[in-house]
Amino acid sequence: MIEVKDVRKSFRDKAVLKGVNFVFETSKTNMIIGASGSGKTVLQKCMVGLIEVDQGEILFEGRNLTTMTPEARKELRQQVGMLFQGVALFDSMNVERNVMFPLDMFTDWDIKKKLERVNTVLERVGLTGTNKKFSNELSGGMRKRVGIARAVVLKPKYLFCDEPNSGLDPRTSMLIDKLIHEITIENQITTVINTHDMNSVMEIGENILYLEDGISEWKGSNKDLVFSKHQRLNDFIFASEFLKDAKDMRALETRGIIDDNRDMNEILKEGKIEPGKDEKNDK
Amino acid sequence: MIQLSSFGKYLLMIRGMFHKPENLKMYWKEFMHQSVEIGYGSFGIVVIISVFMGAVSAVQTAFQLTSPFVTRETIALVVRDTVILEFAPTLICIVLAGVVGSKIASELGNMRVSEQIDALEIMGINTKSYLIGPKILGALLTIPMLVVVAMVLGIYGGRMAGALGGFLSADEFDRGLQDRFVAKNVWIGLAKAYSFSFIISSVAAYYGYYVKGGALEIGRASTNAVITSCIMILITDYLIAYFLL
Numbered sequence: 313m314i315e316v317k318d319v320r321k322s323f324r325d326k327a328v329l330k331g332v333n334f335v336f337e338t339s340k341t342n343m344i345i346g347a348s349g350s351g352k353t354v355l356q357k358c359m360v361g362l363i364e365v366d367q368g369e370i371l372f373e374g375r376n377l378t379t380m381t382p383e384a385r386k387e388l389r390q391q392v393g394m395l396f397q398g399v400a401l402f403d404s405m406n407v408e409r410n411v412m413f414p415l416d417m418f419t420d421w422d423i424k425k426k427l428e429r430v431n432t433v434l435e436r437v438g439l440t441g442t443n444k445k446f447s448n449e450l451s452g453g454m455r456k457r458v459g460i461a462r463a464v465v466l467k468p469k470y471l472f473c474d475e476p477n478s479g480l481d482p483r484t485s486m487l488i489d490k491l492i493h494e495i496t497i498e499n500q501i502t503t504v505i506n507t508h509d510m511n512s513v514m515e516i517g518e519n520i521l522y523l524e525d526g527i528s529e530w531k532g533s534n535k536d537l538v539f540s541k542h543q544r545l546n547d548f549i550f551a552s553e554f555l556k557d558a559k560d561m562r563a564l565e566t567r568g569i570i571d572d573n574r575d576m577n578e579i580l581k582e583g584k585i586e587p588g589k590d591e592k593n594d595k
Numbered sequence: 596m597i598q599l600s601s602f603g604k605y606l607l608m609i610r611g612m613f614h615k616p617e618n619l620k621m622y623w624k625e626f627m628h629q630s631v632e633i634g635y636g637s638f639g640i641v642v643i644i645s646v647f648m649g650a651v652s653a654v655q656t657a658f659q660l661t662s663p664f665v666t667r668e669t670i671a672l673v674v675r676d677t678v679i680l681e682f683a684p685t686l687i688c689i690v691l692a693g694v695v696g697s698k699i700a701s702e703l704g705n706m707r708v709s710e711q712i713d714a715l716e717i718m719g720i721n722t723k724s725y726l727i728g729p730k731i732l733g734a735l736l737t738i739p740m741l742v743v744v745a746m747v748l749g750i751y752g753g754r755m756a757g758a759l760g761g762f763l764s765a766d767e768f769d770r771g772l773q774d775r776f777v778a779k780n781v782w783i784g785l786a787k788a789y790s791f792s793f794i795i796s797s798v799a800a801y802y803g804y805y806v807k808g809g810a811l812e813i814g815r816a817s818t819n820a821v822i823t824s825c826i827m828i829l830i831t832d833y834l835i836a837y838f839l840l
Binding site for chain 2: 360361362386387388389390392393394396397398400401402403413414416417418472
């Protein structure tokens with residue numbers, strides 16, 4: 313569990329975080345959402361210690377990161393894995409060396425044991441047989457998976473993901489989301505995901521923090537999010553008119569105003585959608 | 596004021612390197628890798644420059660020494676001392692500031708921009724020790740070696756030019772080479788080489804490590820690293836010459 317208490321951070325005169333409070337729970341995919349410039353990345357960087365906070369506490373199972381000695385912080389960081397937006401794979405190393413790097417640095421295992429662990433992790437992320445490939449030979453989705461493999465190879469207690477779906481198509485995004493979610497549950501990790509992708513939020517967002525202008529504006533799960541009446545949150549999530557309408561339909565359906573078992577053929581017969589056209593395209 | 600704060604940041608970077616390594620084996624591996632990259636990677640250009648530098652030095656000295664009261668062996672003496680004291684350490688290091696310095700700055704700059712340095716930090720690795728330390732140590736090991744090679748090849752280039760040009764035979768050159776040899780000059784040349792090696796690697800590392808922005812800034816950092824290194828080399832060269840000779 314990671315607890316963030318009244319975290320504040322300013323850059324020169326500009327206050328980016330203005331007192332953020334939240335509890336990131338273990339074995340759950342915790343998500344930070346918010347518009348660009350709302351402070352998501354800064355909050356995540358503060359949580360991993362890449363940026364020092366001006367005020368507040370960041371508690372990893374009760375241990376305060378902000379007051380830790382450099383040695384204690386170094387020790388804590390070895391329990392942290394991070395997937396960067398641009399993945400940050402080491403260009404000069406192949407997939408195997410990239411994933412093995414944390415093992416080389418922090419274990420005294422022999423090469424056989426290290427290779428075994430690397431292959432297990434690569435198999436888990438669905439990249440068996442890519443050991444000798446370099447990052448420029450991989451697709452965006454594969455690179456993200458290598459990033460995940462490297463982040464979890466040391467079996468971390470905390471996993472941070474910065475925009476894990478950026479630059480990926482919806483299907484690959486969904487695969488990455490599911491992978492992160494499964495790994496979180498399997499290894500009982502506290503996962504913190506920073507995202508703009510509403511598909512991800514709806515799919516795996518178990519504990520969500522909505523940041524607006526550096527303030528924790530809303531907290532809840534993906535289910536709470538759908539039915540939330542928080543105006544600014546709704547304006548952010550359902551930015552397009554289409555999604556706003558879709559949300560209203562869902563709300564009406566839940567309240568029984570729209571029949572749950574409505575017959576789509578009846579709707580088609582009303583002439584709103586031309587029957588057959590989309591079916592042909594689907595085929 | 597900006598220069599002062601940059602210098603402070605540079606000193607803090609140097610201080611930040613002195614930490615207990617997380618894994619000595621990995622640091623050693625990185626040190627060996629950097630030594631090969633810097634030393635072996637620059638060997639070719641050093642050989643070419645050194646031979647021609649000595650040859651040109653011999654030809655020009657011969658052209659200027661027209662007095663009948665000065666023996667031809669003096670050409671070898673002049674070539675030897677200029678190569679050992681100035682050409683090999685300074686000229687080679689200015690070239691290496693371009694070759695090695697820009698490589699270090701762009702490598703670290705790219706790592707910074709693509710968040711690879713952040714990735715290492717989050718793993719709990721002291722990036723200043725792991726990324727900058729081996730580069731500086733590698734430069735301190737290999738650049739003076741390259742300078743020694745340049746000294747030898749420079750003198751050999753002069754000897755070759757004399758023989759090929761017909762203005763100084765190999766025997767005359769060898770006699771001149773042993774005439775009034777001052778061993779201290781070699782030590783001064785080496786003192787310069789060590790100082791310049793540190794300047795080249797640390798200044799380039801500073802510019803690369805603290806890059807902010809994108810690809811354009813990486814290029815700018817490399818250019819600034821080379822310019823600053825060259826200026827620092829020239830100032831240090833003057834100070835060493837003034838105080839040690």
